[in-house]
Amino acid sequence: MMKRFSSGLIGQWLTGTTEWTLALTDEGMIFNGGAPIAYGDLQQVVVDEGVVWDTLAFGFAGGIWHRVEAIKADAIQIQRAVNAFAASHSDAARPKPQRRQEAPSGTLAGLLYRPLYLSAWEVDRWAREQSADGAQAGGAGTMPADLEAAVAQRNRQFVDDELERYAGFFDGVESAPLTLEQRRACVVMEDRNLLVASAGSGKTSVIVGKVGYAIDRGYARPEEILVLAFNNFAAAEIRDRIAARLGNLLEGAAVRVQTFHALGQSIGAAAGTRAVPAPAAVLDEGAIDGMMGDIIAALRKENAGFDSAWIELSALYLKPSPRPADLQSPHAWERHLLRSGTRQGGRRGYLTLNGEMVASQGELAIANWLFLHGVDYAYEKPVHYVSPDGRRCQYRPSFHLRELDAHVDHLMQDAHGRPAPVFSVKHRDSLAWQQSAGAELAVCLCTTSNEYASGQLLRRLAAWMQKGGHVVASRPGRQAQEALDAWIRTESSPFLTGLLRAFIRHAKSNRIGGTELIRRTGQCADPHRAALFARVADAIGARYAERLATRGEIDFDDMIIKAESAIRDGSHRHRFKLILVDEFQDISQGRARLLRAMLDARPGCKLFCVGDDWQSIYRFAGADVSLFKNFEASFGRAALLRLDSTFRSCQGIADVASRYVDFDGNPFGKKVRAADPSVRGSVTVMQYPARDKAGAGLNYVLQRLHREAADAGAKRSVFILARYKRLLEQVPAPSNFSDWLDIESRTIHGAKGLQADCVIVLGLMEGGPHAFPSMQTDDPMLDLVMPHAEAEPYAEERRLMYVALTRARRRAILMSCEANPSMFVTELLHDPASRAALDIWKLNAASASAPATAANRKMRARDGTAGCPACGDGQLVQRSGKYGDFRGCSSYPDCRYTEKVRAA
Known part of the structure; x- marks a missing residue:
């Protein structure tokens, strides 16, 4: 590869100099057709800036100097090219253009005058060299305080100079000029860099800008840069943006943009791994x-x-059972039942294999065990006894075993026999019954929740029954x-x-x-x-x-594991000098080990990671947010950079969304600042009276959004989001608002990285398989295989709520069931600061099922919507059944109105 520059006739005329030539080849720099001079011998560059042209003086080892004079545009191109060739052909630091003679390289002044950002690795290497020469003591891996302060001051000045120098580049590299936060993130080139971003803060623009700056400044050539994304869609977007925005710098080369899995596959293939990836x-x-x-x-x-x-x-x-100490109040117990139990016949609890509803998970285990082993029992059969003071009393022990005429009573007690506060009355009554009536009963066994958690309960129950003469069946009957x-x-x-x-x-x-x-x-x-x-x-x-x-x-995880092994054992060597990782909050331990292996294999390789710990929502897929929060513990000393400004949501949405995730001490001190400062009305809680009115509530919301868009004369995009895809299928969005609303239904995970004018969040209720927050993702079993347990219950679900809200540009609407509202809604309503920023919409029981009136029919006629003539709130949606096509009410099953679709 070679590049050639010359004065040219116009250049000679403008500068008044004789003809000169400069060729940049793999062998070195060739001035005026002479012998190549190695890039490693280049010690300094002195720039004398003029109004029209600049003079560039190149100083080489042995006191050799070569000068060229060129118009400014050509001078800049020469500087870039020399930097790029020097970076790829020499490990020596490239000299920074200076207007004065540099100090000797072995002195502190010489270090500080080096041409690029001084990273900790470079300073440590310099300090070790000085120590080895008996000069300034640096110590391996250490940096004296005075040296650290000098480097920090020098880097601050360097960053300020670069921001000024590259102002034009950062103004035009993306469709909108980069902010100061974004520019600083591009220019700082520490060995390890963590950019803590906010939702909608322009992370991809920083990646594009940093890649362009690194190429132009000579940190790495395009083929020496690796960008890692977490899915193919994100990788394609970044790849296209880099190609479109940086084409003049790439000069036909390409930056590698891959997913982690594609990287693992390519490393494995290069290292000769025989196993092939399983089909997608x-x-x-x-x-x-x-x-x-x-x-x-x-x-x-x-x-x-x-x-x-x-x-x-x-x-x-x-499912996991609660600790007795956590059940301080009836409300705490009710919340646990809502999340882990079910509801039947107006009663909430745990449905057994035998079809009855029991009160706790310990009782559920006993009931199911008895049923599977063929033991005939009755649940909570009342017994009567006489108290010591002569009063006739009644008590309901958990189980009566009919064949043995015996009782099993289950109590919520810890290992020390202390009852759960909410069950203190039951505990007292059970003790009174046992003490006063136990002698009159054939047998009584009292079990505890502690025995259930430890696994002793069912073994003890089996031994107790066998001792009483009952033969326990080994296998369930038909x-x-x-x-x-x-x-x-x-x-x-x-x-x-x-x-x-x-x-x-x-x-x-x-x-x-x-x-x-x-x-x-x-x-x-x-x-x-x-x-x-x-x-x-x-x-x-x-x-x-x-x-x-x-x-x-091999599967995805094996690809990563085998790639790390290939890097560690030297069977594959990479050439990257700069690695950028997008969405770093979703990193897994395996991916982190692969990154560390790549960094260890090439000292001086820089790592730049960007992400938002508040958007870490892929724990179920292996993500470990502790790697983000404890970045330096995993990757070493790092520069911490921030993007606190969001260009998407208004301040009201940002504030409400942030309250869900600001629960762990906010280690980075984040405070999201929105370009739109509006607050009131940006977040709405839509309350419908009961679970079966969710469809009517959604229809009501869409009607209001439809009218607002029509009044504004502007079509608006709407995301209907749910925790689970199944809920979207159960509450489909009516399709007859398309003239003013562009409606899409997605899971919250599926909406990650996207945005809409309005967002509607479904399923904000307690209990049921589609509730939000979900109990499954918070199951403590995952903590068994995680380096760090989550600090807050439902931590991942809180981050998921943050993601849902921050998809919205104008308004976020939370669909809440008044009968059993989600804790996420309850928290907002009970927080004075949050409630003041909310709008509350209500759908009462009457309006949810009221017949159509002339007034609301007129309203629908004005909106151009097809209202249900039976209930007045639903929309007629076309469906297919065994008798052909028909239109039915969107509020089904609350409203069962249908009408045939007549052939055209």
Whole structure:
């Protein structure tokens, strides 16, 4: 590769100099056709700036000087080219253009006059060299305080100079000029850099700007830069932006932009890894869940021990149980029931295999165990007894075993016999009954929640029954087996499959297993459930690995693991001098190890990571936000940079969204500043009276948004977001608002990185499989295979709420069920500062089911919408049934109005 420059006739005429030539070749710099001079011998560059032209003086080892005079545009091109060639052909630091003679390189002054940003690695290397020469003592990996202060002051001045020098570049590199925050993030070139961003703050613009600046300033050539994204869509967007915005700097070369998995695959291929990646269809989450279902079915047939553990986990220990100390009030207990239990016949609790509703998870385990073992029982059958003072009393112990004429009473007690505060009355009554009436009863066994968590309860129950003469069946009967199969199909598998998938991925990525996993299960609040879960997950994970090995395939996590190994053992060497990572908040431990291996393999390689810890929502896929929050612990001393300004949401949305995630001490001190300072009316809570009125509530919201858009004369985009895709299918958006609204339905995860004028968040209620927050992602089983447990309950769900709200530019609307509102809505309504910024819309029971009136029909006629003639609130949506096409009310099943679609 070669570049050639010359004075040219115009240049000679303007500068009044004789002809000169400069050729930049792989062998060195050639002036006027002479011998090549190595780039490593280039010690300094002195620039004498003029009005029309500049003089560039190049000083080489041995006191050799060469000068060229060129018009400013050509002089700038020469400087860039020399920097680029020197960067690629010499490990020596390139000299910074100066107007005065540099100090000798061995002195502190010489260090400070180096041409680029002084990173900690470069300063440490210089200090070690001086120490080895018996000069200034630096010490390996250390920096004296006076040296650190001098370097810091010098770098501050350097950054200020660069911001001024590259002002024109940063003004035009993207469609809008970069902000000062963005420009500073581009210019600072520490060895390790973390850019803490906010939603909608222009992270991609920084990546494009930093790549362009690094190329132009000579830190790296395009092919020496790697940008890592977390999905193909993001990688394609960044790749296209770089190509479109930096074409003049790339000069036909390309910056590599890849996902981590594509990087792992390419490293493995280059290193000669024989295993091939499994097809994308096989590695899709849905496909993996299906494969896991097949594996579970096979293991249950082949392995009696696994089958027993799977049944026990599914039927007796499906969900985490609370600690008695956490149940201080009826409200705390009700919240736990809403999240982990179910509702039937006006009562909330836990539905057993036998079809009755019990009060706690311990009682659920006892009831299901009795049912599976063929024990005839009655739940809470009243018994009467006489108290010591002669009063006739009644008590309802948990279970009456009819065959033994015995009772089992279950109490919420900790290991020290202390009752949960909310159950103190039941605990008192149980003790009174046992003391006063126990002698009159054939048998009574009292069990505790502590025994349930430790796994002692059911063993103790079995031994107690056998001692009483009852023969416990070894396997469920036909009726019990059918009930168990239905339970696993509808209750267990949907909950456990995703949790097991996440557990297995984290265990592999974080390298936690064997004795370490056993140690952690013993320290868990639910040690028996943890041991069961780990045993089941280990067996499934091993069989999953066997299936891939049989096919000669590897999955996404194995790609990363094998790539790290290839870098560590030297079977693959990379050439990157600058690595940029987008969405760093979603990094996993395996990906972090791969990055560290690449950095260790090439000292001096720089790492720039950008992300938003408040948007870390992929824990189920292996993400570990602690790597972001503790960046320096994993990657070493770093420059911390920030993007606090958002160009998307107004200040009201930013403030409400931030309150959900500002729960861990805010380690980076973030305060999101919006370009739009408006507050009131930007966040709305829409309250509908009951769960079955969600459709009517959504319809009401869309009507109002439709009218607002029509009045403004501007079409607006609307996202309808839900925690789960299934909820979107249950509450479809009416399609007859398209003249003024552009409506899309997405999961919150699917909306990441996107934006709309208005956002509607569904499912903000407690309880049920589609509730938000979800209980599954907060399951403590994931903490067994994570380096750090989350500091706050529902931490990931809070971050997901932040993501949902910050998709909105104008307004965010939270759909809340008044009968059982989500804790996320309750928190807002109980916080005076947040409530003052909210609008409250209400859909009362009457308006949700009122018949159509002439007034609301006129309103619909004005809007151009097709209102339901029966209920007046729903919209007529075209559907297909067994009798052909028809239009039905969107409020179904609350309103069952239909009409035939007549053929055209």
